[in-house]
Amino acid sequence: MNKLIVFVILLLHPTYIKTCREYYKQNLSLKRKLFTSGILHEYSDVMKFQECLRYCKKHHCLSFSTNTETGLCRLYSKIFNDATGAISQDGVAYYYQWSDTCLGWRQSCSPRPTGEYDIRRVSKQDEPQHVLCDMDIAGGGWAVFQNRFDGSVSFDHNSYSNTFGNFSGEFWLGLDMMKTMCYDQPCEARIELEDWQSVRKFAGYSNFHVGWWGQRYQLTISGYTGTAGDSMGDLNGMKFSTANADLDMSAGTNCAKLGQSGWWYNDCGLSNLNGPYTVDTGTEVDNAMTWWTFHGSYRPLKKSRMMFRAIYNN
Numbered sequence: 001m002n003k004l005i006v007f008v009i010l011l012l013h014p015t016y017i018k019t020c021r022e023y024y025k026q027n028l029s030l031k032r033k034l035f036t037s038g039i040l041h042e043y044s045d046v047m048k049f050q051e052c053l054r055y056c057k058k059h060h061c062l063s064f065s066t067n068t069e070t071g072l073c074r075l076y077s078k079i080f081n082d083a084t085g086a087i088s089q090d091g092v093a094y095y096y097q098w099s100d101t102c103l104g105w106r107q108s109c110s111p112r113p114t115g116e117y118d119i120r121r122v123s124k125q126d127e128p129q130h131v132l133c134d135m136d137i138a139g140g141g142w143a144v145f146q147n148r149f150d151g152s153v154s155f156d157h158n159s160y161s162n163t164f165g166n167f168s169g170e171f172w173l174g175l176d177m178m179k180t181m182c183y184d185q186p187c188e189a190r191i192e193l194e195d196w197q198s199v200r201k202f203a204g205y206s207n208f209h210v211g212w213w214g215q216r217y218q219l220t221i222s223g224y225t226g227t228a229g230d231s232m233g234d235l236n237g238m239k240f241s242t243a244n245a246d247l248d249m250s251a252g253t254n255c256a257k258l259g260q261s262g263w264w265y266n267d268c269g270l271s272n273l274n275g276p277y278t279v280d281t282g283t284e285v286d287n288a289m290t291w292w293t294f295h296g297s298y299r300p301l302k303k304s305r306m307m308f309r310a311i312y313n314n
């Protein structure tokens, strides 16, 4: 009976994330490897770095080594603290640590607190990208793409393609990174909001994706759950507008100019979380950081934290 209840709770709780230990507990032979050598799998005759990398992704490994002379490819289920990049061994073997998502870091087998992590794309050997991963909210493993709480960083920009602000304070991750990180796998989103009376609410979306620059960063967003109400569902399919690039659905209004920010405006829509940072005086404001369904009005909010997370079967 108890097992049944737990099972039902897990089914009803979409944000439940298995930890590394829970994941490997299901397979005793993998568990034994994990807590002894940490080697998950070994392959011989792997003469290319990319091939070993593909095996790593397939087995959800968090680090791997390749030796292109002997053809030995080793996959590890944990991160080694001394491996901060590539380390040459005997001149031919290379050791990498990587994860292509915050969720991958979250599921690694040593404690991973909220903070800055390097994310490496699975399909490329590019330099790792630096992101802020939230490991506390709803199971953790979130890449934070917008963080505002004191108005110290201006969000009134002509371009939102690149990162502005800084990860220890307020920032915008940038549309190019958002597009890239949800390119190889589906993502979900979560938006944490707080008003000036310290009331907290959130909005979750089970489907979240940003198109590339040529698509004008078109937004895919659906599957709302939460307490803040759905103020972004009406933006599904919208392109990203700025004051000098009116791509919204309002013929008579430049919504970005009215809202003084860049956003996936519709006509113009129910949310404006990149809007100017202002104190709530109890009245509605067109050009402020707002989420209409929070109060049922366009009153300024105090805090906004927008995040996305990869979805994959674990």
Ligand SMILES: [Ca+2]
Binding pocket: 246, 247, 248, 249, 250, 251, 252, 253, 254, 255
């Ligand atoms: Ca317009």
